[in-house]
Amino acid sequence: MPLRIGLFGGTFDPPHVGHLVTAVNVRHALALDLVVLMVANVPWQKEGSRPITPALDRLAMVEAAVADVPGLVAGRAEIDHGGPSYTADTLGFLAQEHPGATLFTIVGDDAAAGFETWQRYTEVAHHSHLVVVDRPGDPVALPDSYPWIRVEVPRLEVSSTDLRARCVDGRPLDYLVTQPVLDLIAERGLYRETA
Ligand code: ATP
Ligand code: MG
Numbered sequence: 598m599p600l601r602i603g604l605f606g607g608t609f610d611p612p613h614v615g616h617l618v619t620a621v622n623v624r625h626a627l628a629l630d631l632v633v634l635m636v637a638n639v640p641w642q643k644e645g646s647r648p649i650t651p652a653l654d655r656l657a658m659v660e661a662a663v664a665d666v667p668g669l670v671a672g673r674a675e676i677d678h679g680g681p682s683y684t685a686d687t688l689g690f691l692a693q694e695h696p697g698a699t700l701f702t703i704v705g706d707d708a709a710a711g712f713e714t715w716q717r718y719t720e721v722a723h724h725s726h727l728v729v730v731d732r733p734g735d736p737v738a739l740p741d742s743y744p745w746i747r748v749e750v751p752r753l754e755v756s757s758t759d760l761r762a763r764c765v766d767g768r769p770l771d772y773l774v775t776q777p778v779l780d781l782i783a784e785r786g787l788y789r790e791t792a
Pocket of ligand 1: 609616704754759
């Protein structure tokens with residue numbers, strides 16, 4: 598049986614419960630075999646605006662976050678290929694690794710709104726099913742030039758930006774990230790100085 602694979606890309610700086618709730622619920626709703634939380638190497642849309650935690654630290658946090666979660670895996674293809682990360686290329690890596698798989702590109706509502714700014718977004722729309730994660734009762738307006746699948750997921754108001762600020766201020770991250778992620782942040786001394 599060919600696999601059904603969801604690509605959920607992000608900076609994951611750090612990965613939080615909003616990411617996990619999304620990945621688990623999209624997997625369930627669309628009966629996906631796997632959801633790959635693909636860690637961006639150089640997030641080109643964020644470059645220059647703030648210091649980004651080294652890719653291997655972000656990968657380690659995502660690996661820790663998904664370690665005990667069935668059907669969720671950390672993806673390192675973008676890091677291994679180096680350079681800037683474009684989803685159009687990443688879908689190609691996944692297709693090579695899993696011949697015949699049906700691919701889904703999963704984006705949050707904020708990312709969906711900027712979809713047409715993505716490099717080669719028409720390729721992304723051709724080579725995968727676009728999945729927009731939406732909060733219940735508040736559908737994001739989408740262009741009708743591509744097919745979209747909308748999946749409603751409870752929206753947790755958690756962002757990596759807020760979590761980094763919490764670390765700097767010494768406020769707790771408990772229950773906003775999983776314990777293994779919290780342990781890694783402490784062990785590696787991440788997010789102490791920058792927000
Ligand atoms: P930052 O605050 O640094 O932008 P972030 O929390 O938005 O970080 P990203 O790594 O930028 O996390 O996001 C990766 C993907 O997760 C994007 O598609 C984004 O829309 C989605 N996402 C982010 N936060 C949430 C959340 N709380 N619930 C559901 N999806 C989310
Ligand atoms: Mg974001």
